[in-house]
Amino acid sequence: MKEELLTLVGLEGKTTGQATYDALDNMKILFYKCISATTDGAPAMVGRDQGVIAKLKKGPNPFLNTCTCLNARQFQEMMSSFKDMSDLAFLVDICGHLNGLNLKLQGKNKTIINTLPAVQAFSHKLELFLVDVQGDMLPFPTRKALLDDKKWRLAQLSTLTL
Template sequence: MNRINCIRSQSALRHRNLRKFLKESDATSEDLLTYNIIRKLSKRNSLSTLWCICQELTSFLRTCTSLNGKQSQDMMSSSKDMSDLAFLVDICGHLNDLNLKLQEKNKTTINTLPAVQAFSYKLKLFLVDVQGDMLHSPALKPFLDEDEGMAFFTNDYTHFIEKLQQDFNNGLSQFQSFKHIMQLIKTPQTAKLNGKWVTQLPLKSVDVSYLQLELCNLKGTDINKIEEDFYLQASTKAEFPQLAQL
């Protein structure tokens, strides 16, 4: 990512020349996107843009005489570096899909946790896939097909995905300590009034006594199924404020 930003920010003149070159070359993008660490979703966009214009960018860098330009040119002409780029384009694309689901408006735990759990299963698929047919690595697959010798580096990508798996598993394991609360949220009608969820409540934000009364009221209604938008409805927040807050 630093290399992308260096290419862009080396000088205003170089940036203007780059944009002009890309436009004249009818490249798929007329600019190289910078990466902002604060905006996580920009990582995949920056990488995919670089990947799409790598041929045009390589030609442009040949006209640069600075040390930075030479280093960037070396990177673009390195089979290993470009293989790594292709892999990151693919894996960051999958991560972006997850991030977009988590950042959608009006989402609750019921919506977001299953998406994270589903991605942990997808990582198992990606781990096998990157060592085989690479059906889920569209950028990497043709690159390795052209150079069979690059298949050696799939071990690096396997280790990367395994580390990602470990990170996700560590994060999901934290939810185990709240499994009774999760069950309460999903099926409050069948929850015990003094169930194990009581000991897991965040007492600073939820009042146990009021929540128990709300459960009694909920059990007395004809609500048989908790829909995904149940906790977002104004009527729910008004009638069951503690449960909605939880």
């Protein structure tokens, strides 16, 4: 999986489809190069006439592919193998750690001088994570829970077959 963040733009006032589309348009994005857009399924994003996706499709690329957030059943069908689920659990945990770092870098009067220690500490954490990913998995609670659940299920299955 790969995700890239272009930018974050604050919307003032109502977050309508038009306001969101205008914010995108003001960023001078070359919409004709866009091949896909993912949304959370909110009406402002996917509304048939006034949603951002509808406005994008009326523009220079009417063949834009769209994807809304998956519901739990669709997600389970997509994540059919244990390896996929394990990889996603690891990604969830790493993103959690990155979010923690991000919070430490935010706020008034933050400069490179007073945020550098947080970045350096996170760099050291990553080195420790390399060791822990082979060990007890304490920094990766989502992945650990998944592995523990699999071990429990395998233990239950083996007692049933004896």
